[in-house]
Amino acid sequence: MLNEGCEATFLEAIVTEGLTKYYGKILALNDLNLKIEKGRCVGFLGPNGAGKSTTIKILCNLIRPTRGKAYVNGYNTVVEPTKALKDVGAIVETPEFYSYLTPMEILGYFGRLRGMAVHDLKQRILQVLETAKLSEWANTKIGKFSRGMKQRLGVAQAILHNPPILILDEPALGLDPRGMYEIREIIKAIVKEGKTVFLASHMLHEIQETCDSVALLNKGKLLAYDSIANLENVFKAKKIYVELLRPLEPKQIGKIEKLENVRAVSTGEKSLTISFEGGEAEQAELLAKLVKDVGVQVVSFKPSLEVLEEVYLQLVKEGS
């Protein structure tokens, strides 16, 4: 349980305090302080070697920190690992399973290790295999599975015991676009149920679509941790993607670039991405001017998914 003086409480699903990890002389994680409230979906972003997997491995008691503490559900992951991991579903790195077992067997094994009742377990296994679109291969040996199928099975085992906390390291890695979409939908459904999700990913749009907050990590150091909306405001990085009826003429592009609050414009064949400063009012004004003053025929518009990328690149650049 929590020690006296510890700042973590049961309100937070995950807490790290001064978490530091050295691999030999290499500093992988540098004094990471993070608090993730229950029911939040937090994206964990960072380039390769940023320390994302190291953090997740410490949270899952796969490695020990050199300094600092990590708490899951109020329990120190080093001192009371079994209690800390009891309510956690996790995917760490590319999932590898015993090749001689079938999904039914491996999920039965892990479910029983977690103390799930046998009669409920079979039903639940069928349910999670259905969710992960693996029902067809329920009794096929895992040795015959592709990387994507193992990834799906990884998701199935993570949600098997219906955990309130999910720690996911690149859950869509190795999946085709449809698979990525399906995994995103599963995560979204989990978030809707009020569960806590800590999602490490390289895929910015995956985090933007799924998470409400994001923690940005670079070279083991936390660069920013805030809601995506706040980060957009702080970095004034609003972007909209506009679908057009006809391609733009060069003079129209010139006019758009000169509009108030516009920072940058990029065009596609029949599309337009505008980076601008401001909030919703400025966005409404900008769209109105596009139609009235520039004469653009707008088919549709939506916030651009490149916003987070801009924030991310800016922060990583500053951090370096």
Added chain:
Amino acid sequence: MDGERFGSFEQIKIIVRYELLRHLRRRRLYAVLFITALIGMLPLIVLKGLNVGFPEVKQWTSTYYGYISLIVIVSGAFFAGDAIASEFEQKTGYMLFPNPVKRTSLVIGKFIAAFLPVLLAVGFYYAIGVISMWATYGTIPTATATSFAYAVLFSCCVLGLTFLFSAVLKGSMGATLLAFFTLFLILPIIGFVLTFTGNEPWYLPTYASGIITYIFDPPAKRVEIIPTDGLKFYVFYPDFLISVIVMAVYFIVTLLLSMLITNRKEMA
């Protein structure tokens, strides 16, 4: 189920069950039983085939059960070499370790699951021996049960050492080969050199395992010195009590060490 009520003992039972399934699926159990049957039957077939007649019962049992060490070492390396190392080497630990299971429970479960097939192989070999002796001599030496008990203790000792190698090394193959060569070559060579120089290697488990066969015809003296031209040859016979203690200590210490190392080992 409530996590507090669902204890380590239940988890160990589940681990044993799935580890046994692993041994069955990978057909190693059948391979070991085949080797055991071959080693058990071959001396009988040779004696019958050559029609030279069976030697005196004590001599035959000592010779026959002398091969049990080979069976124990081969099957121990087979079932325990990759028990821990494979979780790290094949990265299956990334799925297994984030479960709320103590690593100590995992090691104990895996140990029991490795011990059972070794016990089966040893039991199978003794069964072949007992049946053949009954058929040939019409009697079974009373020491057979004690010999079997010593063989089981030696099995635990071999498994403990192999588990230790499996916990220390990163590769399953390395752990399996190291266990095999340590028990089959390195320790016997050290024992031979020590004996040659007049030092009894009582602390070596391979030397201590000699009691498995000496029990059929216990030697009167613990040491014999055979003088030759300017040289003395020593023949040592292991003490029963000391040998039991040595094997038990190896078993307990190596198993505890493998638990400790597995607990500390990082899945980086």
